[in-house]
Amino acid sequence: MKSNQLTISELNRNRRTAGFIDRLIKNVLLSLFENIEHGELTIVDGDAVYQFGKRSAAFDCHARITVLDSRFWGDIGLGGTIGAGEAYMQNLWECDDLTDLVRILVRNRDVLDRMDSGLSRLTRPVNKLIHxxxxxxxxxxxxxxxxxxxxxxxxxxxxxxxxxxxxxxxxxxxxxxxxxxxxxxxxxxxxxxxxxxxxxxxxxxxxxxxxxxxxxxxxxxxxxxxxxxxxxxxxxxxxxxxxxxxxxxxxxxxxxxxxxxxxxxxxxxxxxxxxxxxxxxxxxxxxxxxxxxxxxxxxxxxxxxxxxxxxxxxxxxxxxxxxxxxxxxxxxxxxxxxxxxxxxxxxxxxxxxxxxxxxxxxxxxxxxxxxxxxxxxxxxxxxxxxxxxxxxxxxxxxxxxxxxxxxxxxxxxxxxxxxxxxxxxxxxxxxxxxxxxxxxxx
The missing domain is CATH 3.40.50.150 (Vaccinia Virus protein VP39)
Structure with missing residues (x-):
């Protein structure tokens, strides 16, 4: 019984740690998305709604992301665009227009590059070895x-x-x-x-x-x-x-x-x-x-x-x-x-x-x-x-x-x-x- 209680305690501690990391990464990513200048990105995470960028006549693209699971943030922060794709496969997030989302990120190339070169660099060696x-x-x-x-x-x-x-x-x-x-x-x-x-x-x-x-x-x-x-x-x-x-x-x-x-x-x-x-x-x-x-x-x-x-x-x-x-x-x-x-x-x-x-x-x-x-x-x-x-x-x-x-x-x-x-x-x-x-x- 004591062993089982210890295991449950460890699992709860691991969940709290994972949640803390996800929140930390979320703040980093939200700060990064502040640099979006072309197109408009909306992120809905529970009751919170975050708005970035602005549509224009020259680039009338808008995408709305709905976060379905908080692991979304950690997957993107640690995996970059690969992590985003993996999180999408796992149904951790939805988007009303994935194509427009990609266009916005490509048009704001600096944001995309930083997303793929931050903490995601930690997973690069593994992906490169597999390739x-x-x-x-x-x-x-x-x-x-x-x-x-x-x-x-x-x-x-x-x-x-x-x-x-x-x-x-x-x-x-x-x-x-x-x-x-x-x-x-x-x-x-x-x-x-x-x-x-x-x-x-x-x-x-x-x-x-x-x-x-x-x-x-x-x-x-x-x-x-x-x-x-x-x-x-x-x-x-x-x-x-x-x-x-x-x-x-x-x-x-x-x-x-x-x-x-x-x-x-x-x-x-x-x-x-x-x-x-x-x-x-x-x-x-x-x-x-x-x-x-x-x-x-x-x-x-x-x-x-x-x-x-x-x-x-x-x-x-x-x-x-x-x-x-x-x-x-x-x-x-x-x-x-x-x-x-x-x-x-x-x-x-x-x-x-x-x-x-x-x-x-x-x-x-x-x-x-x-x-x-x-x-x-x-x-x-x-x-x-x-x-x-x-x-x-x-x-x-x-x-x-x-x-x-x-x-x-x-x-x-x-x-x-x-x-x-x-x-x-x-x-x-x-x-x-x-x-x-x-x-x-x-």
Whole structure:
């Protein structure tokens, strides 16, 4: 009995200590949020309401956080943005517009940086070690890719369009559908490469077969495409067979480093993010070796600002920890330097289509919650649903604020003399209406 009483006493003392730490961290964070100048943030914690910043005509963003559990403060104070995401997954807080919240924090970059560099520095070494253990070797890449893309084809089909393109679309009008945006992006890629019936294209990163099918069906070229995701390989195989394109498309379940042969053109759509900085040279060297002397490649890549690249290499974010293990976003300069250092490829054309990604992500989120009961029926728990919501809003806000971008890099070999006509990029669509971006009840 005495032992049990001691245990209960210790638990109560631990709770009081944890509560004291949470209150201490809360005061530090509230003081930090006083520095918000752009946009308006409201925090409701019990009967207390805290207001920071101010909306303006130039930046009319507002977010309202409701604290549901006092552990919220400690998680953010000790974990920064990763801690915020983890607390959201645990339902410790709610927000009426997560995307606007991300935009406000990105717009007030100093506040965000200080939030991620204060006490959260204590947890950085652990997160960094976990990330380093997810190195993109051949075996590591297979495990990292499986951790995300083998979540279930049925789940991805509930928020992607019929093309199953899991990458930035191009919205040529505000009323364009997701499918139209995906097809416009695919056409843009094919047109930049001037694909035709005489071309044999190699694609690094099959996805669910969207590019290969589109290019073979509409441009008549042959496509050899590779993936290391068994789930994607099986799904793409069925799609190719159903499309009657088995004579034009060859599917491989193979690491890009093991590809052989030479091709007229090469395409890689948002696959380089799974390569990592340590293997970037290897990746571009392999791409160059796969092309004929007059070949060309089109790379679609998510990018981070050059000025933040080195810091990003030293840190780990929510996406890397929970969504894309082993993932890393390169910068344009980092890729250009690698290309110059290890290949004879030349940059022919560069285009940033990043503004379209905010719209793409917003549409994905709308579709995801439109089909939320089907997601639940597949067995995904509420913590996963909240994680996915945080991921989609986190990235949507980042693209909306241009903290991250998406580029098309058209690269050519020395003997290439193409008179390629670069299609004019349509103006980005208007922002998704705020009302449509409000979070759905989960």
């Amino acid at each position: 380093l253990l997810r190195r993109n070797s051949r075996d590591g890449s297979r495990k990292n890719i499986a951790a995300h893309y083998d979540l279930g084809n049925d789940m991805f089909s509930l928020f992607l369009d019929e093309t199953m393109m899991y990458s930035c679309g191009i919205f040529e009008s505000p009323t364009a559908t997701l499918k139209q945006a995906s097809e416009a992006k695919l056409d843009r890629i094919c047109q930049k490469l001037e694909l035709g019936p005489d071309d044999h294209v190699v694609e690094i990163g099959t996805g669910w077969g969207g590019f290969a099918i589109h290019a073979a069906r509409h441009y008549g070229c042959r496509v050899t495409t590779t993936t290391i995701s068994r789930a994607q390989y099986d799904y793409a195989s069925e799609r190719v067979k159903a499309a009657g394109l088995e004579d034009r498309i060859t599917l491989l379940l193979q690491d890009y480093r093991d590809l052989e042969g030479t091709y007229d053109k090469l395409v890689s759509i948002e696959m380089i993010e799974a390569v990592g900085p340590n293997f970037m040279d290897t990746y571009f060297e392999k791409c160059s070796s796969l092309l004929k002397p007059d070949g060309a490649m089109l790379l679609q890549a998510i990018t981070i600002a050059d000025q933040r690249y080195e810091e990003a290499k030293r840190s780990v974010d929510f996406i890397q920890k929970y969504i894309f293990p082993g993932g890393f976003i390169p910068s344009v300069t980092a890729m250009s330097d690698s290309i110059t250092r290890r290949t004879d490829l030349r940059l022919f054309h560069l285009e940033d289509i990043g503004p379209h990604y905010a719209t793409t992500l917003g549409r994905w989120r709308e579709q995801f919650f439109h089909n939320i009961e089907q997601v639940r029926a597949l067995g995904y728990p509420e913590s996963f649903i909240r994680m996915w919501e945080f991921y989609l809003c986190y990235t949507e806000g980042g693209f909306a604020e241009r903290a991250i971008g998406t580029v098309h890099m058209l690269l050519t070999k020395p003997a290439n003399r193409s008179a390629s006509i670069i299609p004019k990029l349509e103006r980005p669509v208007a922002e998704t209406p705020r009302a449509a971006r409000r979070l759905h009840s989960v």
